[in-house]
Amino acid sequence: MKFKELFKSRYPGVVLRGMGMGAADVVPGVSGGTIAFITGIYQELLDSLSRIGPHCITIMREEGLSATWKHINGSFLLSLFLGVLISIFSLARIISGLLEQYPILVWSFFFGLVLASTFPILRNIPRWSLSTAVFLFLGIALAVVVSELRPGDIPATPLTLFLSGALAICAMALPGISGAFILLMIGIYPKVLTAVHELQLSNLLYFAVGAALGLMLFSRLLSWLMHKYVARTLAFLAGILLGSLKIIWPWKLPINGAETVSSKLAPLLANTSPSNFMAQTGENANLGPAIIAALVAAVLVLAVDYFGGGHRGKSYATPQ
Template sequence: MKVAEFCSNRYWGIALRGMAMGAADVVPGVSGGTIAFITGIYRELLESLSRIGPHCVTVLRRQGPLVAWQYINGSFLLALFAGVLVSIFSLARLIGHWLATYPILVWAFFFGLVLASTVPIVRRIPRWSVSVFVCLLLGLFVAIAISELRPGQIPATPLTLFLSGALAICAMILPGISGSFILLLIGIYPRVLAAVHQLQLLNLVYFAAGAVTGLLLFSRLLSWLMRRFMARTLAFLAGILMGSLKIIWPWKLVDGTGVAMGEKLAPMLSNTSPWNFVAQTGENAYLGLAIIAFLAAVLLVLSVDHWGRRAGGKSG
């Protein structure tokens, strides 16, 4: 890999997409996979991850590290995950602060982001049929069913940590479903945080091993589905995005659980209208600002999609 190649404008753009993915994962119920889909790198991400495996080791042994690096699209992955890490340690903290201070506005922005992102996904569906429509409804049902779940409690054993890591990373790849939100639902999230803060290295190894395994296997499955059943897979993903709108609806009624609107468990609170929110809580609904944030997100997504289609047309 040449330094000039990695420092090209393309990889700077990939790194910025990675930063956006890392920031999105901070918002309850929002997945970095959603940002990957919006910005047009979702399929390349799946294809690149699916190439990491036994065949990659064979290429490395027979043809050397440079060919193996090119085979897995290493420059793309490095730029993307570098952006994710930079965001986690910088931009994500700022998003987290905004979420704690102005949760309605942050949720309104991401609500518009997710809603508008269904437009380019539906547009990419090559053909419609009964089975494609059924897959759309199935994705919708899956996302709504997840939103109706309530937190459980499972013990932090090596097996549960491994499976939790695999499940969380699979959810993170899917647009519209947050991996950390899934961890909260199954009750393992506090135990993972405790392992991080207390440096419980063995527990972290179990969790990381599950995440890596889930990432490699699930990316292969999704990549295969995209190649063999593109229309049905895109419809299913669009359905998940539509269903996830219930999770990130901006106005929620705080119940007696003590969950604040800016916390990770906030998507489980009851949705309500802006007017009922004011009547029930006596707080400002920030309706005008929320509409502005929503419209800004919609405009951003449609502009990115329009720019991407024009660039694709010129390159073709």
């Protein structure tokens, strides 16, 4: 395939979607999978990743590189992950700084984004039943349980980086569960972020290999579920999004006098009301700007869904 063909028609837009996914994945609490879904590429991403495997060697040997590239939807994947990498390496430091300086506004923006993201998912559920509702509540329960986890601290060894990459990428594939948040919970997030900032190539390689393997395996499962049990799977994903709102609530206070941490968004913080936040910290709750930020995010999500993503549900298999 000629290189110039990668950026014909839709691929610049795919790069931009990848940049949105990368920016979201830097934030401990927001999933790149959410961005993939609201921008209309979630199903295609899962299906494309699920085609990668040992059988590709057979296709390459029998039909050639071009056929293999087409089989895995290579131009789409290359464009998407190029955008993810551009975003991670260019925006990681900026987003980290914004989280430190303007936590309430940034959290509010993502709160509105995630909340609004549930509407396209719920709308695409082909039919409701008791089991569909059960899976919705199971998704909410899973996200709430994850939000109650407390950070650990594991060393950054080749094995832990490999396993952390596999775990984080599986979370990233689920709208609502942030891979960065999972990394924060197991205590390796700061080390991965340092590796990105300082270009520690060996550590990044171990993490990337684990992420690649985890994504190939987990995407197969998700793709199968999205085609075989679409209603229940979408309900479960919507539930995860709704439950994850607990993680990204903008106003937080330390839990039971926990030690002060460098980031106001660390998980050793408990949700509180804007008024109690002001009373306890003496800081401005920025309620008005926070509401505006959330509304801007919600309008952005709904606009993207309206103008570019309304066809998503048509690609799913008949629900069972």
